[in-house]
Amino acid sequence: MATATAQAHISVNRSDRGATCEAARSSVPRVEEARRVAPQDARRLSKVFFERLSDLEEGTPEYQYARNTLIEMNLSLVRYVARRFRSRGQEMEDIIQVGTIGLIKAIDRFDVSLENEFTTFAIPYITGEIKRFFRDTTWSVHVPRRLQELRVDLARAREELEGRGNPEPSVAELAAQLGLGEDEVIEGLVACNGYDAGSIDRPIEAGGSEQQTGLVADLIGNEDPALALAEDLHALKPHLAQLNERERTLLELRFGSEMTQTEIGEEMGLSQMHVSRLLTRTYATLRESLLAEA
Secondary structure: OHHHHHHHHHOOOHHHHHHHHHHHOOOOOOOOOHHHOOHHHHHHHHHHHHHHHOOOOOOOHHHHHHHHHHHHHOHHHHHHHHHHHHHHOOOHHHHHHHHHHHHHHHHHHOOHHHOOOHHHHHHHHHHHHHHHHHHHHHOOOOOOHHHHHHHHHHHHHHHHHHHOOOOOOOHHHHHHHHOOOHHHHHHHHHHHOOOOOOOOOOEEEHHHOOOEEEEHHHHOOOOOOOHHHHHHHHHHHHHHOOOOHHHHHHHHHHHHOOOOHHHHHHHHOOOHHHHHHHHHHHHHHHHHHHHHHO
């Protein structure tokens, strides 16, 4: 699935490539073999392409050429980040495909007017996308990163205690081995249940007998559509507190009072364009903070 998604993002119709390049030739540099551009040259050329991209209309041949070239020139960033995860047991090609999705998101959200280095901006997006891939494909259900790491520590502690002749270490013994409280160990043991999952089509057997009484799926309720929103708001709350007063006021007027950018500008004595830039910068700050936790 990850491979197919990434390919959908980066595939370029070869029959249209010549026409696209021709349309863009007069306004942006012509780059042959963009994937083979050296990283140092890619950083220099990326600045030129981003500056031009911000002036182009989305969907035009020039825009597509510039965007596709940026993706191909910066694939070395994806390979650089992907090498950190080569010991995770996944095919490197799949990791690179997933990381490419993060690269594309970074390109689409990069604001050249802020004068930030694109490399610094893109790496958290690429890393976050790869970590999210491992989180979603390794664990059957999502648990906090702290508990994912605790599962590994618990497995090691159990193995050490078993090596000392204790085949069934208690919670207290595991807590003493790890130097943790018993409540934290219990929380970790419960979270371990989310690592593997059984099929919802598995039959339910009554009283340990072989008599089938239904399917596990029959016991599952409907998902609350507001649950994901509540989780997102909970994750966002501490990062909102780190914004300055003007940024929080902008967000409150935009989403709390549902005011337009023009109305916000009139309320705060700013131009609509200034409001737009401030909101874009605030969105980027919140995204980066959330991705850093992923």
